[in-house]
Amino acid sequence: xxxRKVAELPVRIAGLGWYLPARRVTNGELEQRIGIAPGWIARxxxxxxxxxxxxxxxxxxxxxxxxxxxxxxxxxxxxxxxxVGASAGPEQAIPCTAALVQRTLGAPEGNSxxxxxxxxxxxxxxxxxxxxxxVSAGVYRTMLIxxxxxxxxxxxxxERESAVLFGDAAAAAVVTRASTAEPGTFxxxxxxxxxxxxxxxxxxxxxxLHHPNDPATTHGMNLFHMRGPEIFKQAGRLIGPxxxxxxxxxxxxxxxxxxxxxxxxxxxxxxxLTRRLGFRxxxxxxxxxxxxxxxxxxxxxxxxxxxxxxRIRRGDRVLLVxxxxxxxxxxxxxxx
Amino acid sequence: xxxRKVAELPVRIAGLGWYLPARRVTNGELEQRIGIAPGWIARxxxxxxxxxxxxxxxxxxxxxxxxxxxxxxxxxxxxxxxxVGASAGPEQAIPCTAALVQRTLGAPEGNSxxxxxxxxxxxxxxxxxxxxxxVSAGVYRTMLIxxxxxxxxxxxxxERESAVLFGDAAAAAVVTRASTAEPGTFxxxxxxxxxxxxxxxxxxxxxxLHHPNDPATTHGMNLFHMRGPEIFKQAGRLIGPxxxxxxxxxxxxxxxxxxxxxxxxxxxxxxxLTRRLGFRxxxxxxxxxxxxxxxxxxxxxxxxxxxxxxRIRRGDRVLLVxxxxxxxxxxxxxxx
Numbered sequence: 001x002x003x004r005k006v007a008e009l010p011v012r013i014a015g016l017g018w019y020l021p022a023r024r025v026t027n028g029e030l031e032q033r034i035g036i037a038p039g040w041i042a043r044x045x046x047x048x049x050x051x052x053x054x055x056x057x058x059x060x061x062x063x064x065x066x067x068x069x070x071x072x073x074x075x076x077x078x079x080x081x082x083x084v085g086a087s088a089g090p091e092q093a094i095p096c097t098a099a100l101v102q103r104t105l106g107a108p109e110g111n112s113x114x115x116x117x118x119x120x121x122x123x124x125x126x127x128x129x130x131x132x133x134x135v136s137a138g139v140y141r142t143m144l145i146x147x148x149x150x151x152x153x154x155x156x157x158x159e160r161e162s163a164v165l166f167g168d169a170a171a172a173a174v175v176t177r178a179s180t181a182e183p184g185t186f187x188x189x190x191x192x193x194x195x196x197x198x199x200x201x202x203x204x205x206x207x208x209l210h211h212p213n214d215p216a217t218t219h220g221m222n223l224f225h226m227r228g229p230e231i232f233k234q235a236g237r238l239i240g241p242x243x244x245x246x247x248x249x250x251x252x253x254x255x256x257x258x259x260x261x262x263x264x265x266x267x268x269x270x271x272x273l274t275r276r277l278g279f280r281x282x283x284x285x286x287x288x289x290x291x292x293x294x295x296x297x298x299x300x301x302x303x304x305x306x307x308x309x310x311r312i313r314r315g316d317r318v319l320l321v322x323x324x325x326x327x328x329x330x331x332x333x334x335x336x
Numbered sequence: 337x338x339x340r341k342v343a344e345l346p347v348r349i350a351g352l353g354w355y356l357p358a359r360r361v362t363n364g365e366l367e368q369r370i371g372i373a374p375g376w377i378a379r380x381x382x383x384x385x386x387x388x389x390x391x392x393x394x395x396x397x398x399x400x401x402x403x404x405x406x407x408x409x410x411x412x413x414x415x416x417x418x419x420v421g422a423s424a425g426p427e428q429a430i431p432c433t434a435a436l437v438q439r440t441l442g443a444p445e446g447n448s449x450x451x452x453x454x455x456x457x458x459x460x461x462x463x464x465x466x467x468x469x470x471v472s473a474g475v476y477r478t479m480l481i482x483x484x485x486x487x488x489x490x491x492x493x494x495e496r497e498s499a500v501l502f503g504d505a506a507a508a509a510v511v512t513r514a515s516t517a518e519p520g521t522f523x524x525x526x527x528x529x530x531x532x533x534x535x536x537x538x539x540x541x542x543x544x545l546h547h548p549n550d551p552a553t554t555h556g557m558n559l560f561h562m563r564g565p566e567i568f569k570q571a572g573r574l575i576g577p578x579x580x581x582x583x584x585x586x587x588x589x590x591x592x593x594x595x596x597x598x599x600x601x602x603x604x605x606x607x608x609l610t611r612r613l614g615f616r617x618x619x620x621x622x623x624x625x626x627x628x629x630x631x632x633x634x635x636x637x638x639x640x641x642x643x644x645x646x647r648i649r650r651g652d653r654v655l656l657v658x659x660x661x662x663x664x665x666x667x668x669x670x671x672x
Contacts, residue, residue, distance in 0.1 A: 005474040058544045083529075088430060093490075093542025094560065095534055095661035096454050103531035110574070113527030114662055115462045118432050119451035126451045133469045138341040139525070150544040154429075189475070191449030193419075195439035198431055205548055206429025208394045208486040212541055212548035212558040222548040224430065238446070325431035326450055 004190060006249055009136040010177060012184020013336060014075060016304035017068025018171040019061045019148075020291075021051040030164055034157045041164045046267025050167030050292030052152040058091040061170035062148035063104040069172040069304075075142055077107040080174075082134070082143040085116035086127035088295045088325075089149060101146060113140075120201070121263050121324030123147060123296040124171075125189065125332050128320075131175040132186035138177075146172040147296035154203060156223040165266060166224075167292030171300035183315070187333040190246045197234045197327030201226040232268055235323040236276075243277060243321070246331045252317070254278045257333075259312045261302040263322025264288040273321070285311060298322070312336055340526060342585055345472040346513060348520020349672060350411060352640035353404025354507040355397045355484075356627075357387040366500055370493045377500040382603025386503030386628030388488040394427040397506035398484035399440040405508040405640075411478055413443040416510075418470070418479040421452035422463035424631045424661075425485060437482060449476075456537070457599050457660030459483060459632040460507075461525065461668050464656075467511040468522035474513075482508040483632035490539060492559040501602060502560075503628030507636035519651070523669040526582045533570045533663030537562040568604055571659040572612075579613060579657070582667045588653070590614045593669075595648045597638040599658025600624040609657070621647065634658070648672055 026049050027041040042048055062085070070077055085097035098114035117127040124147045131143040148170035155163045178184040204210055205221035247254060260283045262270050270286055273279050285306045294301055299320050306312040313336070320332040362385050363377040378384055406413055421434035434450035453463040460483045467479040484506035491499045514520040540546055541557035583590060596619045598606055606622055609615050621642045630637055635656050642648040649672070656668040
């Protein structure tokens with residue numbers, strides 16, 4: 001991998017928000033339903049509970065998270081000039097989820113451009129990079145990014161490792177230009193895809209390959225399947241050199257990072273960052289035990305909740321980092 | 337709508353490519369199959385024939401188009417540092433289609449970042465804007481954008497107007513930094529979404545709202561439905577002021593545009609640009625009669641074929657313009 005230019009853009013996250021479905025699903029409930037020995041889930045996955053939707057929708061959760069982010073930023077929905085959906089799963093195949101959120105949010109028509117960005121679990125990071133460059137260039141002044149996921153409907157109870165891991169959630173961020181009065185910096189982003197791992201985490205259905213109406217499309221094709229140990233092995237081998245390059249480009253030391261918000265892929269994935277990759281436990285923002293892996297919403301939810309409880313404050317150096325289906329690695333450095 | 341800053345980025349489309357399925361579907365075949373009077377399709381839609389896939393896949397078509405674009409650019413796949421899928425329909429729900437194309441293209445692992453951008457028919461324009469800013473900022477040097485669509489599997493024969501309109505195709509573009517030796521400019525992009533029209537063109541299924549495995553999800557929910565006259569009415573009312581703003585920002589006169597490549601939404605949509613919006617017939621690039629509406633591939637296919645036959649040449653001022661589900665309007669001005 002060649003070294004890449006650091007962006008250092010005068011861009012800030014002006015506000016963050018999130019939404020969690022009311023329904024808590026405990027390990028006890030899942031263990032009984034799936035037929036797993038008590039204690040197995042916590043031991044293997046590190047998840048204690050997660051939320052599942054009842055009647056909530058992708059768009060409804062996104063809208064609630066967006067309202068909270070706009071409130072936190074002190075910015076009305078009418079000021080948005082772009083809305084970016086950054087989720088692995090859309091509300092419906094057409095139109096893009098961002099357009100549906102413009103409608104439910106009551107954002108004035110014609111004032112905002114709506115599109116979706118999808119890189120599964122890293123969708124938010126790709127969208128944040130895109131937003132940072134578009135805001136910095138003056139294309140848009142106020143962009144909303146949301147990640148809203150209902151993974152619970154696509155879980156296969158026969159694949160225990162993934163069935164117990166995921167939770168539903170939404171999170172949102174408002175991105176604006178930074179100023180002397182309202183500082184913030186988008187320092188750097190780096191992504192790489194290793195597609196030999198493309199089959200390690202997948203939903204084969206839901207697209208043109210196995211159309212929902214094709215009689216040959218099976219129930220199982222529409223469910224998520226992952227080969228967890230192989231993902232962990234591949235990602236674990238790649239993430240070290242990837243982060244070394246990232247920090248070399250960035251000219252930061254790992255110890256200077258105030259908060260690392262990793263994709264809450266699994267307990268092992270989060271532990272890897274501290275046990276082998278040079279971060280301290282007290283740098284890590286971890287919500288896996290209470291939230292599970294919330295797919296694309298995982299990283300912005302971790303960030304938003306950490307800001308909400310004062311763990312991350314204005315001026316802090318923050319690293320967002322994770323792996324996603326693809327297999328793709330991604331990292332973003334910013335001053336909140 | 338407020339006026340927006342013109343980008344004027346030193347970015348060029350270094351090469352273009354496309355892929356068309358071998359199978360031609362004539363109006364005669366469709367009229368017989370669906371039970372429509374001979375001549376109705378050409379009269380109402382303006383389409384004479386379209387291509388449908390047999391065994392081709394979204395990824396396979398994208399890969400063929402990408403290879404042609406790389407060849408045209410004289411750039412090896414190994415030089416790509418980002419691959420952007422810009423289609424309305426993915427190959428499968430997870431991972432993103434771009435990662436799958438990295439694999440089939442044989443682009444070296446880890447060297448490119450893969451993600452998808454989706455704004456239905458305008459996906460290519462949003463991806464082009466994103467790529468232009470990322471390349472201009474030095475984040476990536478060589479980006480591949482592809483749009484690959486198999487709409488034919490989601491058509492409802494009972495909705496004649498849309499069933500006869502769409503065709504399958506893929507197109508791709510390689511985007512690089514321009515130089516004195518290899519000039520090119522990405523002048524401006526403008527988008528706006530009017531989500532009161534979100535239900536006018538939709539596939540209700542394919543997402544979390546009507547999951548493929550939900551017993552309540554019907555066959556019809558997984559098919560495309562549009563209210564064509566209402567879309568035309570709404571888009572027709574909005575596109576005039578939208579283009580007026582766009583040209584005011586751009587400081588171009590309509591007459592200075594060498595080629596207008598519109599989304600081939602329908603005969604009426606294409607005619608609107610000449611009959612009411614101030615362009616001349618000889619400025620228009622029209623492939624609707626032979627290709628049909630190829631969803632996101634429509635605009636890059638029109639551009640690629642026009643370059644291929646010498647209709648658009650280096651140094652030409654090109655306008656890419658269209659409407660998509662959302663309802664979203666978009667326009668991009670570039671010097672090819």
